[in-house]
Amino acid sequence: MIKKEKITDKKSALLSATLTLVNDHGFHDAPMSKIAKLAGVAPATIYLYFENKQNLINTLYLEVKASFNKFAFNGYHEDMPVKKGFEIIWYNVADYKLNQIKEASFLSQCDNTPMIDEEIRKEGLKHLQPLLDLWEKGKEEGIIKPLSIFVLYSYAIYPLSFLMAMQDRNLYTLDKKVLDETFRAAWDAIKL
Amino acid sequence: MIKKEKITDKKSALLSATLTLVNDHGFHDAPMSKIAKLAGVAPATIYLYFENKQNLINTLYLEVKASFNKFAFNGYHEDMPVKKGFEIIWYNVADYKLNQIKEASFLSQCDNTPMIDEEIRKEGLKHLQPLLDLWEKGKEEGIIKPLSIFVLYSYAIYPLSFLMAMQDRNLYTLDKKVLDETFRAAWDAIKL
Amino acid sequence: MIKKEKITDKKSALLSATLTLVNDHGFHDAPMSKIAKLAGVAPATIYLYFENKQNLINTLYLEVKASFNKFAFNGYHEDMPVKKGFEIIWYNVADYKLNQIKEASFLSQCDNTPMIDEEIRKEGLKHLQPLLDLWEKGKEEGIIKPLSIFVLYSYAIYPLSFLMAMQDRNLYTLDKKVLDETFRAAWDAIKL
Amino acid sequence: MIKKEKITDKKSALLSATLTLVNDHGFHDAPMSKIAKLAGVAPATIYLYFENKQNLINTLYLEVKASFNKFAFNGYHEDMPVKKGFEIIWYNVADYKLNQIKEASFLSQCDNTPMIDEEIRKEGLKHLQPLLDLWEKGKEEGIIKPLSIFVLYSYAIYPLSFLMAMQDRNLYTLDKKVLDETFRAAWDAIKL
DNA sequence: TATGAATGAGTATTCATTCAT
DNA sequence: AATGAATGAATACTCATTCAT
Incomplete structure (x- = not known):
């Protein structure tokens, strides 16, 4: 299904972006805004896939x-x-x-x-x-x-x-x- | 000398407070304000003993x-x-x-x-x-x-x-x- | 366009507030918080329109x-x-x-x-x-x-x-x- | 009188330091601590000669x-x-x-x-x-x-x-x- | 007279999160 | 589903001033 794939796509882009940023700068310098930018979405979009930052990290x-x-x-x-x-x-x-x-x-x-x-x-x-x-x-x-x-x-x-x-x-x-x-x-x- | 001891006292209280907070909550949740409070001094006092947060962490x-x-x-x-x-x-x-x-x-x-x-x-x-x-x-x-x-x-x-x-x-x-x-x-x- | 106007609106409100405050109290007593208040926005909002204080002043x-x-x-x-x-x-x-x-x-x-x-x-x-x-x-x-x-x-x-x-x-x-x-x-x- | 001269000495050192710093960096970046350092005295000493910063500036x-x-x-x-x-x-x-x-x-x-x-x-x-x-x-x-x-x-x-x-x-x-x-x-x- | 230590109140700036669209 | 704008709360850090010595 195209729709399902698209969703997965964005979610995994976010997870991947988080991985990169946390590795490069540590937890303390991986703000949601940068994660969103690196994943190519708007900050608010993160919250469609993850409850909050802790949940994003846990999921990853x-x-x-x-x-x-x-x-x-x-x-x-x-x-x-x-x-x-x-x-x-x-x-x-x-x-x-x-x-x-x-x-x-x-x-x-x-x-x-x-x-x-x-x-x-x-x-x-x-x-x-x-x-x-x-x-x-x-x-x-x-x-x-x-x-x-x-x-x-x-x-x-x-x-x-x-x-x-x-x-x-x-x-x-x-x-x-x-x-x-x-x-x-x-x-x-x-x-x- | 009493004076020298006092200085050492406050400085090491700050180092100790930092150690505790970083251990308990991680670097990302060990703000200078909490460190100061735990050490029993005002936040501004930290800067009498350490250049900035990074220097405090490095020193520790x-x-x-x-x-x-x-x-x-x-x-x-x-x-x-x-x-x-x-x-x-x-x-x-x-x-x-x-x-x-x-x-x-x-x-x-x-x-x-x-x-x-x-x-x-x-x-x-x-x-x-x-x-x-x-x-x-x-x-x-x-x-x-x-x-x-x-x-x-x-x-x-x-x-x-x-x-x-x-x-x-x-x-x-x-x-x-x-x-x-x-x-x-x-x-x-x-x-x- | 309503949207475009709104943006201009807030930005120019901030510029105008800065002008007033710098005139009245001088650069040294025109804190971002007062500028924001006079412009009717939250301090953080300033940073949506200007990189930092110097940039706000330069722009003005x-x-x-x-x-x-x-x-x-x-x-x-x-x-x-x-x-x-x-x-x-x-x-x-x-x-x-x-x-x-x-x-x-x-x-x-x-x-x-x-x-x-x-x-x-x-x-x-x-x-x-x-x-x-x-x-x-x-x-x-x-x-x-x-x-x-x-x-x-x-x-x-x-x-x-x-x-x-x-x-x-x-x-x-x-x-x-x-x-x-x-x-x-x-x-x-x-x-x- | 040696004593009187000494006082004048420190006072004018402070005025001179203020002049230099205000010229070089502006009012907004001429803190008392720097003034004191440039004049070769402790910050608290300023207050023996001037009521406060405003008074120091006015006097100058x-x-x-x-x-x-x-x-x-x-x-x-x-x-x-x-x-x-x-x-x-x-x-x-x-x-x-x-x-x-x-x-x-x-x-x-x-x-x-x-x-x-x-x-x-x-x-x-x-x-x-x-x-x-x-x-x-x-x-x-x-x-x-x-x-x-x-x-x-x-x-x-x-x-x-x-x-x-x-x-x-x-x-x-x-x-x-x-x-x-x-x-x-x-x-x-x-x-x- | 002179000071170094100390700090309360403030300063610019950031950030996780929300919300109207 | 997606977002850009907005912000309250926080963050690191500064500074004029005070005070015990």
Whole structure:
């Protein structure tokens, strides 16, 4: 339907504009007027698609988080061997964080600011479950260290956020070889 | 001297108020008026001690970063064996991040937002050198993986930021035993 | 068009309010809030029509200057005899300065204060050219003293500013007869 | 007396600083703090010598005006012939306006702003009396046009303010020869 | 006499949001 | 659905003035 598409078009233009502005200048310098201008609509139009600024930010957060989670499990099946499954997920995450920098950077900013409502933040996590299940299986099989999922996440996945940030600031660049060594470090950290 | 103390008193009250407000509401909702109120002074008084808001934030960042760096190397000597040295530093960092939550949380927010000038951020890093030197020595001795300092940092130190955040949000708590296991994961990640 | 008129309406209300306030209290005591109030709009509305205060002042200056210049050459033609042409211009200027006191007084204030950007001030002068050309012709014809245009202006036109100021302060009033004598003084000053 | 001198010293340093700042940036950008700094005293010290800012400005105005008036009548005697007397006064004024630019420029700014209290402005005029008397005598003797002193002043003296302003802005410079021609214009304007 | 610290009241400007069209 | 105009409330910052010392 043309009409439906048009609506989606404007809404996603707004979300995209917000992503860009928040990344470039931070939450504190991403006014609605600039968002509207960058999206090519009038300020008042934003309020046809979003209740208010908080809702716009929350929506963007959830959407980006969902895209991230979906990306993470691309090619993964529950019944894969633990290491193989982890490897696939890890490389997916690395791929996302190091290449979809805009989105990854935005998530990083959201995860370290009181700007996002705690409730929304929790909702954004729910799609991560398959990875937690995988680790549970790995622990049962004696392959993964018997650590809390928080600790496992902090060593297996979280470091990539740091490397993404360094790359974003042009302080460091990862090539394929280094990426493999980095995966090795992740695996060493969590494997028994 | 009473006078000097008084000055320091007001200045540090302002820094402390800023720390609290930025942590609680984010940079974008920590107006000078609230900072002044929390510090018990008039808004105009802030400008006796800081040039402007950016300067206040920068100053706070550098001060907190300095206190963190100082804390990190407490009890450490250059001529310690690599693992021992790393252990001391790691536990110091863990101690700081998990107990001085306000400060650690603030640093985390600063490191993931464009609110701090890049120049200032770089200045805040310079005291980390001893750890980088230690890793260099470890690499030469064949104890540490031959990885970039960015990768080593991301696996050895950065995960603690995540655990700190989880603890701050009351989602997780580390006891002594878990902390030791967590150290083990860090060491496994970077050791050869 | 109703819409267009409305815009012009508010913009010119703001210009008019600024003129009044700057005249009454000086540039230093004509805050945006008072300007807005006198114009019957909210302070923020000013910024829909003007970039900032300086731009508002500059715009007003140029507009008033333009109206003055236009008024000055009313009924004047290049091919008039020198004395006749000067007479027409002089009486026009006198008419403006002595009757459009608000505008004239504002220009006087602007011309003696660093509040107007020099660049803008220069722009405001460019419409004076026909008078300068007339004087040039008069010099060639041996009717006007061979003096710099600055000197000619200072004696032919500038004195009216003083008389306007005196009248504005109710210290003096010019009637028709005195005006004619005053013109005679102007002419005596510049004629050969 | 050393003490008295010291007081005068600070007071005149303040007046001089005010003159400089008002000339350079206008009334609206000559804050007490800058005045104090330029005079080499603490802000609070200003209030030992002047009641408030208005009083400081008024005092400065009267002082400069007095110095101007005194300068104007240097070498003049009541019993001189009218033209000779006028010549002396006119050249004195020209000398002051074209050389003591700072002071003259300040007076010009004051004379065109509502910043100076009308009462003070009147007080500043009282020393001009000898010139008015001279013109009165000239009128009686049939040498000067029978015009109001306001008109005479506007043609005889006021033009110099314009020429001073042009010179101050580096748009024009008067040498001795031009000055003589300019005097001629003044005399032609007012003589019968 | 002199001051540095302190501030209440103000200043220009911004911004999320509304509303008539 | 879409918007341009409008604004109340806020924001960072300034300044003339005071006061304890």
